Amino acid sequence: MQTIVLAAGEGTRMRPLTAHTPKPMLPVADRPLCAHTADAAVAAGTDELVFVVGYEADAVREHFGEEYRGVPVAYATQDEQLGTAHAVRAAREHLDGEFAVLYGDDLYDPASIEQLFASRPGIAAYRAENPSNYGVLDTDGDRVVGVTEKPDEPETDLVSAGACVLPGEAREWLDVEKSARGEYELTDVLDRVFAEYEVSYTPLDRWMGVGRPWELLTANEWKLADLERRVEGDVSERAELRGPVVVEEGAAIEPGVVVEGPAMIRSGAHVGPNAYVRGATLLGERVRVGHSVEIKNSVVMAETHVPHLSYVGDSLLGREVNLGAGTTVANLRHDDKPVKQTVKGERVSTGRRKYGVVVGDGAKTGIHTALHPGVVLSTGARTMPNETVDRDR
Structure with a gap:
């Protein structure tokens, strides 16, 4: 058949x-x-x-x-x-x-x-x-x-x-x-x-x-939950891997890093030092995560850089994105209601209490950028240093 x-x-x-x-x-x-x-x-x-x-x-x-x-x-x-x-x-x-x-x-x-x-x-x-x-x-x-x-x-x-x-x-x-x-x-x-x-x-x-970005998060939560621990890359003796974590051959984990599974770190990715990766996170091929970065429950696609002192939660970052140092993603509304996102010109509830941002390929943020929940940065978008972004760009 x-x-x-x-x-x-x-x-x-x-x-x-x-x-x-x-x-x-x-x-x-x-x-x-x-x-x-x-x-x-x-x-x-x-x-x-x-x-x-x-x-x-x-x-x-x-x-x-x-x-x-x-x-x-x-x-x-x-x-x-x-x-x-x-x-x-x-x-x-x-x-x-x-x-x-x-x-x-x-x-x-x-x-x-x-x-x-x-x-x-x-x-x-x-x-x-x-x-x-x-x-x-x-x-x-x-x-x-x-x-x-x-x-x-x-x-x-x-x-x-x-x-x-x-x-x-x-x-x-x-x-x-x-x-x-x-x-x-x-x-x-x-x-x-x-x-x-x-x-x-x-x-x-x-x-x-x-069909929509937050459903891609859900899909990864499903499939990452099925992972069995496998460590083939270069992991420092002073790093800690907890639970079902996959580190593919060619990936590198620096000292002080903590990874809590389920998580997958793909070939060529580099994490640390002192980074914290947790909660159904996928780091794609040749992703670079810098000093003291925290990434939680997110999909970070190939060749994207999240340098030092940044926080990314419940988010989707496309390919070749570069976040300036100190970029912070907010992923929770103060009224505790589900986060909304604009899809084809219409505001739609994601149904998710915690949801961060969607960032298109090649986008860049200036240092100390703050991104509000549900914000979408289009392909190649830019932010200025110290900017707070509460609308799609």
């Missing part, structure tokens, strides 16, 4: 982190987001991976190549993002039998994907706290007979998680009409599959879509 991995989107709600990187290639622990999806498909026994690419497609091709973990890889290009059926249709020429569709910007628990692949044709289901925000499955016993999109009064909390395994015949059913949203929807293809086949559902033990 072949597996289509949808990885063509830019991820506009994830800006500025996607200015140069497609959303499915953003880091989650030791690999890109969509690599977790690919790994789940490989573990479940797929015979081929077909990546549907578009925005910054070369990043996907360079990472996965022509073979990934012993499984051949093919690519299909979706030049315009016109819906999920449109994306799958882009891969049609590669399909020659039963096929699965997985989303490259979702995280699934691998055991459930294995069960889904064994139940074909089938669809992944999840019990949601707010089912009216999703497509709710219509069932007849164990059989799925339809999907009702975002009903006001859902009859069940069982929602579609998007992932599915379709019969080979569905390859010819992808030429659907545009929906009211102006997109070619895979749900219209599923309607025909439901009508002509007995389709079962597989409940996912765990699943999340990663």
